[in-house]
Amino acid sequence: MTGIVAYGAYIPRLRLSRLAIYQAMGWFAPALIMVAQGERSMCNFDEDSLTMAVAAARDCLTGMDKKAVDAAYLCSTTLPFADRQNASIMTTALNLRDDILTADITSSQRAGTTGLIAALDAVRAGSRRQVLLTATDKRETKPAYFYEMWFGDGAASLLVGDENVIAEFLGSYSVTHDFVDHYRGADRHYDYMWEERWVREEGYAKFIPQAVQGLLDKLTLSMQDVGKLVFPCLFKAEHRTIAKGLGAAPAQVMDTMHDICGETGAAHPLLMLTAALEAAKPGELIVVAGFGQGCDALAFRVTEHITKLSPRRGFKGALADKRPTDNYMKFLKFRELIQPEMGIRAEAPAQTAMTALWRNRRMLTGLVGGKCRACGTPQFPKQDYCVNPVCCAYQSQDDYEFADVPAQILSFTGDLLAVSVDPPAVYGTVQFAGGGRFLADFTDCDAQDVRVGLPVKMAFRRRFTDSERGFTGYFWKAVPQSQPQTASTEAVAGKEVQ
Amino acid sequence: MATGIKDKVAILGMGCTRFGERWDMGAEELMVEAFQECLADAGIERKDIQAAWLGHCLEEVGMGKSAAPMGVALRLPHIGITRVENYCATGTEAFRGAVYGVASGAYDICLAMGVEKLKDTGYGGLPNPGSGFGSLTWQWFPNASAPGFFAQIATAYAANHGIADKDLKRSLAHISAKSHANGALNPKAHLRRPVTIDQILASPIIAYPLGLFDCCGVSDGAACAVVTTPEIARGLGKKDLVSVKALQLSVSSGYEGAFNEWQGDNFYTAGKCSLAAYKEAGITNPREEIGMVELHDCFSITELVTYEDLHISERGNAWRDVLDGFYDRNGKIPAQIDGGLKCFGHPIGASGLRMIYEMYLQLSGKAGERQLANPRYGLTHNLGGFPHQNVCAITILGGDK
Numbered sequence: 100m101t102g103i104v105a106y107g108a109y110i111p112r113l114r115l116s117r118l119a120i121y122q123a124m125g126w127f128a129p130a131l132i133m134v135a136q137g138e139r140s141m142c143n144f145d146e147d148s149l150t151m152a153v154a155a156a157r158d159c160l161t162g163m164d165k166k167a168v169d170a171a172y173l174c175s176t177t178l179p180f181a182d183r184q185n186a187s188i189m190t191t192a193l194n195l196r197d198d199i200l201t202a203d204i205t206s207s208q209r210a211g212t213t214g215l216i217a218a219l220d221a222v223r224a225g226s227r228r229q230v231l232l233t234a235t236d237k238r239e240t241k242p243a244y245f246y247e248m249w250f251g252d253g254a255a256s257l258l259v260g261d262e263n264v265i266a267e268f269l270g271s272y273s274v275t276h277d278f279v280d281h282y283r284g285a286d287r288h289y290d291y292m293w294e295e296r297w298v299r300e301e302g303y304a305k306f307i308p309q310a311v312q313g314l315l316d317k318l319t320l321s322m323q324d325v326g327k328l329v330f331p332c333l334f335k336a337e338h339r340t341i342a343k344g345l346g347a348a349p350a351q352v353m354d355t356m357h358d359i360c361g362e363t364g365a366a367h368p369l370l371m372l373t374a375a376l377e378a379a380k381p382g383e384l385i386v387v388a389g390f391g392q393g394c395d396a397l398a399f400r401v402t403e404h405i406t407k408l409s410p411r412r413g414f415k416g417a418l419a420d421k422r423p424t425d426n427y428m429k430f431l432k433f434r435e436l437i438q439p440e441m442g443i444r445a446e447a448p449a450q451t452a453m454t455a456l457w458r459n460r461r462m463l464t465g466l467v468g469g470k471c472r473a474c475g476t477p478q479f480p481k482q483d484y485c486v487n488p489v490c491c492a493y494q495s496q497d498d499y500e501f502a503d504v505p506a507q508i509l510s511f512t513g514d515l516l517a518v519s520v521d522p523p524a525v526y527g528t529v530q531f532a533g534g535g536r537f538l539a540d541f542t543d544c545d546a547q548d549v550r551v552g553l554p555v556k557m558a559f560r561r562r563f564t565d566s567e568r569g570f571t572g573y574f575w576k577a578v579p580q581s582q583p584q585t586a587s588t589e590a591v592a593g594k595e596v597q
Numbered sequence: 598m599a600t601g602i603k604d605k606v607a608i609l610g611m612g613c614t615r616f617g618e619r620w621d622m623g624a625e626e627l628m629v630e631a632f633q634e635c636l637a638d639a640g641i642e643r644k645d646i647q648a649a650w651l652g653h654c655l656e657e658v659g660m661g662k663s664a665a666p667m668g669v670a671l672r673l674p675h676i677g678i679t680r681v682e683n684y685c686a687t688g689t690e691a692f693r694g695a696v697y698g699v700a701s702g703a704y705d706i707c708l709a710m711g712v713e714k715l716k717d718t719g720y721g722g723l724p725n726p727g728s729g730f731g732s733l734t735w736q737w738f739p740n741a742s743a744p745g746f747f748a749q750i751a752t753a754y755a756a757n758h759g760i761a762d763k764d765l766k767r768s769l770a771h772i773s774a775k776s777h778a779n780g781a782l783n784p785k786a787h788l789r790r791p792v793t794i795d796q797i798l799a800s801p802i803i804a805y806p807l808g809l810f811d812c813c814g815v816s817d818g819a820a821c822a823v824v825t826t827p828e829i830a831r832g833l834g835k836k837d838l839v840s841v842k843a844l845q846l847s848v849s850s851g852y853e854g855a856f857n858e859w860q861g862d863n864f865y866t867a868g869k870c871s872l873a874a875y876k877e878a879g880i881t882n883p884r885e886e887i888g889m890v891e892l893h894d895c896f897s898i899t900e901l902v903t904y905e906d907l908h909i910s911e912r913g914n915a916w917r918d919v920l921d922g923f924y925d926r927n928g929k930i931p932a933q934i935d936g937g938l939k940c941f942g943h944p945i946g947a948s949g950l951r952m953i954y955e956m957y958l959q960l961s962g963k964a965g966e967r968q969l970a971n972p973r974y975g976l977t978h979n980l981g982g983f984p985h986q987n988v989c990a991i992t993i994l995g996g997d998k
Contacts, residue, residue: 512751
């Protein structure tokens, strides 16, 4: 049986009140009030589509054997590198095997669903046992635009395989049309959008039914068999109308999450699918469709195994872990839509040595340290001599992954002198349970909430951006946890890599 | 068997510039200002110097690499000069080179110079090295500032010893107020205005919990020493010699930053370094025997925990000693009599030698308005780096008796 084995989701903690956008820019674009309800998810300054992908994939791989993953596809239209495979950064961060197939799938809003079909086809054909499929997007718009209101940032990840399947893949159906509802030239930062009325009537309203009905016909199923119909649509009314036209009752239709998150681009069909799977009962039929230069549709039958899936944060957990904000100026600064004075101190050199990055890729990208075979001390970074002063054994350390090890704050500060996009720069020493510590940046927190002893979880984040050379450096930061850690992570001690 | 440095080397003369925002001078001219005073004080000529050590930390805003800029600026006649750099302990490192040069018997008279020109960056605080901070370090270390690194000592200290924020802040304010009062008496100090505890407590936060007045001055300056053997010094007619009793260095092994024992509220190096120095000097009870200290008070919290690391105050009790006035000018062990890094200022490479300069003045009775009555031993403590990974240098000086 081929299908989905596990799912994961990520939504940034920050959620921007849409009314805040209207309050700031309503004088300029009064029509914004029509869509100024709820909140949209918003990347922190150190997040991008890649960091969100890593977070969603980590959630997906909770309780799974990472070393059994044979391929990883990363689907997005907003990846940080145009030529440096982003999927390979992700798999290094996740510490997957080196002998796997990786690919970036991009250039369309349906990259996520197309990637999922490719992953399922590969497993069904027997050429790969398990494929990790992750979709993510952080789309940019100019300020005071409907799309700024509609878009959100987020990622979803699905593990596809042929064992322990929680949702059996029944089949897929695609239609492809060079329909230019919007486009982004290869050298451009923002989309160019055509008139919404035309997009709704000639695009969404035609292609989604073509793909969904085509799939149902192919599988000789009808809409009455469908438990949940999952498809994004920017336009609320059109979303209802399309579903109704396909014969779906409102209870059968998955919410687009406009009010709580916004549309997360290539990730959105899969993020909605993740939410649907979380609520699904065995036997339920789920149809998911992704729009973009045509439409993909896929059908899944939820299995009994879904009740045995190891607990994870999932969509609900990600949605609940939030920091609401009405600081629209912060949104603008984080996305470099305004350029406040950063001062001469910010002009420091930022060139990165690729040679040093390659040598230390497991440390820097994967947060892999060492554990001494002689004295058992976990340590970061891994060095030739053990750090334990009474040991100092030579080349005695096995790789030791710190990313999922529970940790807490040993010391901290909120630094107003250091250059930061979001001052104060909060950082301090993080002590890992079972051993190991290092000085780390903290993120997704307010300085006044940080204290010695607070639990933290590690997150893969942008460490720096080198705008002169177009390079982004990544490392891991500590995210203070205000609530007690969930049972699923509490039980996990340091994982030794075989 | 090593016999230590005690009484093998004496200071023949010293010089120190006025510290501060020396818009009028570059590092080269600052060295000349200190050197002129030093030669006159020592009563020697340039040609009598056989070897020299230059301490200069931030070459990117100073003179560039190597010892050549000093050879050129001071017109030293093609002698051996070594440039040393060891973070903020650079000045003491230069002194160590010169002292060891004499103690080894290789040379009769050596020069140690420390200099830094910081006010050519265009902004306050120390320079931001960015990716110049090591090809690997840049890729994972937090983009921290010096106050931020040291502020962490304060949060850990308060948490580990159960000290209320306001008590710690009051003690830190006392430390800064004391140094401002001392600095006001020093014509060469960068900051010469006394401040009140209330002013200090009301100052803006730089890196929580440290405020503006918890941070030392960022200054330009130079200080230097000419050293020789006690015999040669006496032969040159010097009386009341000040000699080196101990000279110790301790550098982190990674233990603090990556092992699991250090509590983040002290300087492990200073604890070890001070014990080695006391042993070398033959001191068994520092709280009773040390007469004065010049500590590396880059931040008030650094000074506070260093009192404990030097085994003078008990662990967790330095804040009480401070509030009791133990380290004030009229206290048992006056600290930062010249104003310290806080008010004399902190030109990185010069600071270690500036501390030794004050001890030298006090021990030879030349400290003027600041003169203490009969100090026996003076201790200087010079610290470079970060709480979890640093270089600690300690000298103990005393009369040659």
